[in-house]
Amino acid sequence: AQRVTQPEKLLSVFKGAPVELKCNYSYSGSPELFWYVQYSRQRLQLLLRHISRESIKGFTADLNKGETSFHLKKPFAQEEDSAMYYCALMPNFNKFYFGSGTKLNVKP
């Protein structure tokens, strides 16, 4: 069965520190993986997708098929990065499976 696990409910870091939000998935096929972000009082929005191999707002995520992981990383966290982050899996190009989310708190 498809599943997305985000083991940390809350991650607190100081401004300028590196940040890594963990995501592990369970899927036997070739995965399509995404990171969505929800800032305070805003709607859920796409941050990045693995197929694009892009860097958005300094964030990157690398798919590791051996470890079935898609961790989100940023070398220097900013206060405006504080938000809820959701990892999502899209098998078979239909619906999304979301993890339970990690709240990132960047302290000044």
Next chain:
Amino acid sequence: DTGVSQDPRHKITKRGQNVTFRCDPISEHNRLYWYRQTLGQGPEFLTYFQNEAQLEKSRLLSDRFSAERPKGSFSTLEIQRTEQGDSAMYLCASSPLGGNTEAFFGQGTRLTVV
């Protein structure tokens, strides 16, 4: 705002009442999704449409829940005989056809059953 819009934003209802939510997707998006989100959890899939066809329903969606997308444009989600456990944020999203496409989410409808 040309994004996905949901109405109402908030709904308080008494247990046993029926409620209906509306979602207007981004124009020309073929796919429309309904998700439910409870406190501390990520969005859980309920159902999705491709144009007017409802292609999949989650086992979470009991017989009290029904969704329609009559003309392949807006969609409604109805909950009959609401229960306290139905209290949640109901999210709608839309996307164009094709693989690996982004889903655009609405602001959600927060349902409170008292």
